[in-house]
Amino acid sequence: MGSEPRMASWEEAGLTAKEYDEICEQLRRPPNALELGMYGLMWSEHCSYKSSLLHLEQLPTEGERVLQGPGENAGIIDLGDGLAAAFRIESHNHPSAVEPVQGAATGVGGILRDILAVGARPIALLDSLRFGNLHDSRVEHLFSGVVSGISQYGNSVGVPTVGGEVYFDDAYADNPLVNVMCVGIMSTEQLTRGTAVGPGNPVYIVGAPTGRDGIHGASLLASRQLGDGDGDMRPAVQVGDPFREKLLIEGCLEMLQSDAVIGLNDLGAAGLTSAASETAARGGTGMDIDIRAVPRRESDMTPYEIMLSESQERMLVIGRRGCEEEIEETFRRWELDAACIGKVTNDEVLSIRDGERILAHIPVQSLTSGAPRYDRPTRPPSDCAAREAGAEEIPIPHDAGDALLQMLSHPNLCSRRSIYRQYDHMVGIDTVLTPGADAAVLRIKGTERGLALVTDGNGMLCRLDPERGAAQTVAESYRNICAVGGEPLAVTNCLNFADPEHPEVMHAFQQVVQGMARACRELNTPVTGGNVSFYNQTLDRGIAPTPVIGMVGSVDDVSRCPGRGFQRPGDAVLMAGQINTAKLAASQYLNIMHGLQEGPVPEVDYDAERRAGELCRRAIMEDAVHSATDISDGGLMIAVSECGAASDEGLGCRLDLTDSRRPDELLFGEGGPRYLLTVPEDQIDTLVCLARETQCPVERIGTVGGSEVQVHVNGELILRASVPSLCRARGEGLT
Numbered sequence: 001m002g003s004e005p006r007m008a009s010w011e012e013a014g015l016t017a018k019e020y021d022e023i024c025e026q027l028r029r030p031p032n033a034l035e036l037g038m039y040g041l042m043w044s045e046h047c048s049y050k051s052s053l054l055h056l057e058q059l060p061t062e063g064e065r066v067l068q069g070p071g072e073n074a075g076i077i078d079l080g081d082g083l084a085a086a087f088r089i090e091s092h093n094h095p096s097a098v099e100p101v102q103g104a105a106t107g108v109g110g111i112l113r114d115i116l117a118v119g120a121r122p123i124a125l126l127d128s129l130r131f132g133n134l135h136d137s138r139v140e141h142l143f144s145g146v147v148s149g150i151s152q153y154g155n156s157v158g159v160p161t162v163g164g165e166v167y168f169d170d171a172y173a174d175n176p177l178v179n180v181m182c183v184g185i186m187s188t189e190q191l192t193r194g195t196a197v198g199p200g201n202p203v204y205i206v207g208a209p210t211g212r213d214g215i216h217g218a219s220l221l222a223s224r225q226l227g228d229g230d231g232d233m234r235p236a237v238q239v240g241d242p243f244r245e246k247l248l249i250e251g252c253l254e255m256l257q258s259d260a261v262i263g264l265n266d267l268g269a270a271g272l273t274s275a276a277s278e279t280a281a282r283g284g285t286g287m288d289i290d291i292r293a294v295p296r297r298e299s300d301m302t303p304y305e306i307m308l309s310e311s312q313e314r315m316l317v318i319g320r321r322g323c324e325e326e327i328e329e330t331f332r333r334w335e336l337d338a339a340c341i342g343k344v345t346n347d348e349v350l351s352i353r354d355g356e357r358i359l360a361h362i363p364v365q366s367l368t369s370g371a372p373r374y375d376r377p378t379r380p381p382s383d384c385a386a387r388e389a390g391a392e393e394i395p396i397p398h399d400a401g402d403a404l405l406q407m408l409s410h411p412n413l414c415s416r417r418s419i420y421r422q423y424d425h426m427v428g429i430d431t432v433l434t435p436g437a438d439a440a441v442l443r444i445k446g447t448e449r450g451l452a453l454v455t456d457g458n459g460m461l462c463r464l465d466p467e468r469g470a471a472q473t474v475a476e477s478y479r480n481i482c483a484v485g486g487e488p489l490a491v492t493n494c495l496n497f498a499d500p501e502h503p504e505v506m507h508a509f510q511q512v513v514q515g516m517a518r519a520c521r522e523l524n525t526p527v528t529g530g531n532v533s534f535y536n537q538t539l540d541r542g543i544a545p546t547p548v549i550g551m552v553g554s555v556d557d558v559s560r561c562p563g564r565g566f567q568r569p570g571d572a573v574l575m576a577g578q579i580n581t582a583k584l585a586a587s588q589y590l591n592i593m594h595g596l597q598e599g600p601v602p603e604v605d606y607d608a609e610r611r612a613g614e615l616c617r618r619a620i621m622e623d624a625v626h627s628a629t630d631i632s633d634g635g636l637m638i639a640v641s642e643c644g645a646a647s648d649e650g651l652g653c654r655l656d657l658t659d660s661r662r663p664d665e666l667l668f669g670e671g672g673p674r675y676l677l678t679v680p681e682d683q684i685d686t687l688v689c690l691a692r693e694t695q696c697p698v699e700r701i702g703t704v705g706g707s708e709v710q711v712h713v714n715g716e717l718i719l720r721a722s723v724p725s726l727c728r729a730r731g732e733g734l735t
Contacts, residue, residue: 013040019372026366034304034352035360038367041270041308042277045534048371051500052532055510058517063526065489071282073117073194073266074184075528077490079554083444084188085451086120089128089181089494089550091533096178100145104178105153106240109312111182112159113266116249117315119192119256120184123428124442125154127164127180128455128494128548132173134411134734139168142176150180151422156242157249161423162431162440164455168411171459174538179494179531181455181550185444190256194265196279196287196318199346201262203287205272206331206338207248208313211297213239215308244313244336251334252315260323260330267314273307273367275316277350281368286349289342291359303359307352318344378510379503394584394594396662400711400719403593404637405729407668410592413634414733415645432558436646438483438629439551443558450558452486454551459544464586465601466508470515470547475604477551478523479630479673482613485561485620486553491520493530493549498542500534508545516547522606525551560621565646566653566704567626571678573640573653573702574687575631577612578605580659582669588633589668602671611696612673618690624683629676635668637711637719639676641726644709650723655702655711663718667711678704 010020013036023039024030031039041047049056061069067084068076074088092107108125115122127150132139154161159182196203255261263283265275272294280287291303297311317338319327324340331338345351350367352360363370397403407413420435432450433441439454456477461469474491481488495512498505520527530550536543555561583602590596619625631639644652659666679687684700691698709726711719 010036013037014044015040019043022372026370027362032360034307035362037304037308038273038360038362041273042367043371045500047270047274049532050372051374051376051534052509053373054375055513058513059527060517060521061527063490063524066526066528067188067191068118068528070527070529073114075490075492076118076191077528077552078188082188084186084191085552086115086118086184086186087181087492087550087552088114088529089179089455089492089548090114090531091494091496092178092180093175093496093533093536096146097142097176100142101149102239104146104149106312107178107180108150108153109240109242109245110266110268111180112157112245112249113268113315115182115184116252117192117194117264117266119190120186121253122159122182122184122249123430124183124440124453125159125161125180126440126453126455126550127161128457129164129166130172130177130459130546131168132170134168136173139173146176146178147419147422153240153242155424157246158427160425160427160431162425162442163435163453165457166416166419169459169544171463171544174541175536175543177496177536177543177546179455179496179548181492183451183453183552192256192264193282194279195263195283196285196344197262197283198321199285199344201321201344202319202324202340203289203342203344204317204319204327204338205294205341206251206315206317206336208241208244208311209295209297209337210301210306210309210314211311212301212305212309213311215305215310240312247334247336248313248315251331251336255327255330258326260320260326261317262320263318265316267316269310271308271310277364277367279316279318280350280364284348286345286347286351286364287342288345288351291352291354293339293341295337295339303352303354376500376506377503378507380507381504394590397664400663400667401721403664404641404719404721405725407589407592407634407638408641408726408729409732411733412588412592413638415730418734433484433561437564438480439486441484441555441558441561448557448559450555452481452484452553452555454480455548456480457546457548459546460591460597461586461601462508462512462546463544464597464599466511466545467515468601468603470512471519471604472601473547473549474516474519474523474525475609475673476632477549478525478609478613479632481551481553482616483628483630483675484555485617486555487617488523488525488551488553491525491527491549491551493527493547495530495532496536496543496546496548497534498537505542512545512547519604523609556621560623562620562625562628565627565643566651566678567647569651569705571626571680571704572684572700573655573704574677574679574698575674575701576615576677576691576696576698577674578608578672579674579697579699581672582635582665582674583671584665584669587635587668587670589635589664605672609673611694612675615690615694615696616675618694619677619687622686624686625677625679627678631674631676632670635670637667640709641730643676644723645727645730650707650727651704652706652708652723653702653704654706657701657711657713659713663713666713667719
């Protein structure tokens with residue numbers, strides 16, 4: 001065993017002087033160097049949520065489908081027929097800023113193990129990414145590295161990356177956001193919790209040996225601002241091995257088929273310290289760990305390094321006493337180390353020893369629930385009034401077709417094919433709707449049913465109005481699930497913010513949580529868990545408030561999911577929902593064409609959302625539509641262009657609109673629930689009946705056909721573009 005570290009200061013552990021005094025009071029003595037490092041991890045912002053918990057209590061977390069909400073490794077919802085879905089989203093922002101390939105790759109590995117820890121087989125990955133201006137060389141390096149890291153790990157481990165989103169804005173120039181969501185499927189009987197119970201039961205560490213990578217990852221890298229010395233933090237970024245992860249997944253799932261395992265927990269952020277203390281805290285027990293028994297990659301590692309390491313591909317397994325031989329033999333078959341490192345105790349203390357020598361002796365609750373809870377001061381931004389400016393003074397474009405091509409070629413609206421062609425989205429052969437659809441859809445093996453999955457975020461809206469922006473983000477996820485015929489069920493979230501010690505940042509956080517809480521209650525999509533990522537800030541330049549929503553829905557019959565884009569000449573083009581309410585304020589048109597990010601952000605009309613969503617779902621499940629998409633970023637013409645470009649034959653359409661609004665607002669305005677549907681002529685009456693039953697407005701606006709998109713307003717042709725030109729423009733944005 002290596003030499004002990006010198007006595008670190010509270011500052012080096014990422015703590016404040018007041019927090020250090022609180023630790024001394026709880027222990028009734030000063031902590032030693034190892035204990036101080038363990039507290040630094042567990043009381044970090046990343047692990048303790050000390051600045052956010054008071055606000056997160058507002059979120060609705062219960063529902064008739066919720067089997068497991070916040071507090072475990074992943075949320076779980078009941079799908080019926082003895083099946084359940086586990087899902088969660090996590091951030092790996094700071095590691096990806098320092099080392100983009102490994103930062104993103106290990107973010108994928110960690111979220112896979114969160115799903116595994118509750119007993120589910122991971123079946124799908126989605127991402128949500130934010131970067132600065134793509135023409136900047138550093139941003140280009142980060143972007144390509146992150147996409148490479150996600151694809152390398154996901155493709156190698158054999159879990160398809162089926163969807164996601166990416167946006168580019170100067171607000172993320174210094175701090176990219178890398179959020180990854182994973183979804184798993186399981187039998188309800190297989191639900192496993194990360195709980196250490198049964199004094200005397202053995203505790204195993206399974207998977208990769210422990211190395212020096214990731215030390216201080218949670219306490220210093222993820223819980224502080226970045227700065228000029230970012231390169232010095234590279235040792236705090238973990239290194240992933242997806243092939244070992246695959247063995248770990250299969251070994252753990254086989255082990256769970258017996259009753260030899262009581263609990264599982266990922267060794268992710270804060271490593272062994274977190275896994276041991278959290279499992280014991282959930283079980284109301286303690287744990288005795290012999291550090292000498294932990295497999296190591298390097299022989300001279302100190303106990304401090306072992307307890308703080310965040311090496312990847314490791315799980316903590318709580319076994320059943322008497323089943324040790326079965327546990328070890330099972331993992332041996334999967335070529336995995338399974339080392340018994342200790343046992344569960346009944347004293348509610350985490351005891352770390354080297355042989356007979358006690359190195360740390362900490363009450364479990366002190367490390368976990370004993371962490372401080374802060375009610376940080378809040379203050380609205382001083383430039384709030386300026387953000388309420390309207391769009392009335394901007395010039396009307398001379399050529400709407402040229403404006404459309406410029407919009408389509410912008411990185412925020414262009415095709416994402418260059419990204420998702422790097423992802424293996426068909427491995428497992430259950431992917432029904434692939435990347436590029438409003439939401440991904442995966443078949444549930446052995447049934448006609450499926451899962452609809454999506455990630456959505458909008459930092460621009462949340463910068464302008466955090467509460468309304470967050471509500472709109474939930475509503476957009478809801479629309480995307482409905483647009484593929486899914487019933488929205490539940491939400492996981494990743495809340496990305498700058499320094500919580502800045503009152504304006506905490507004001508935005510408070511407002512975002514309020515907006516999200518109301519939207520989730522109104523739309524009956526409870527929050528089953530998630531992640532808060534603070535300190536996304538470099539040298540006092542913070543990101544925009546960026547809540548990312550991961551939503552899961554159920555699809556009754558995946559064979560009825562609509563096609564991508566226009567399907568058949570002669571189909572009617574219909575718009576359903578709030579047909580005439582779109583505005584240019586807070587739109588991508590204003591942002592891209594005029595460099596303006598101005599409000600006001602519209603409020604969500606929840607009655608309209610529910611009615612429009614029901615109409616769209618029912619129309620799809622009754623086979624009344626050939627295609628469906630929601631109209632969101634970029635407005636009507638971006639949706640129409642995507643439908644034309646996605647069609648196998650490159651179909652266009654003619655739109656005939658009657659409207660008195662300015663043409664750019666009509667073509668590119670945003671806001672409210674609006675769905676673009678293509679309907680066979682013999683099904684129009686069905687749509688009319690559904691509209692009457694759901695009390696949702698529906699209006700015919702055009703007809704599919706030809707190789708051009710033409711828009712006539714009040715009888716005058718105002719836009720004309722060939723489908724090939726639209727395809728070319730969409731393909732240019734990320735090249």
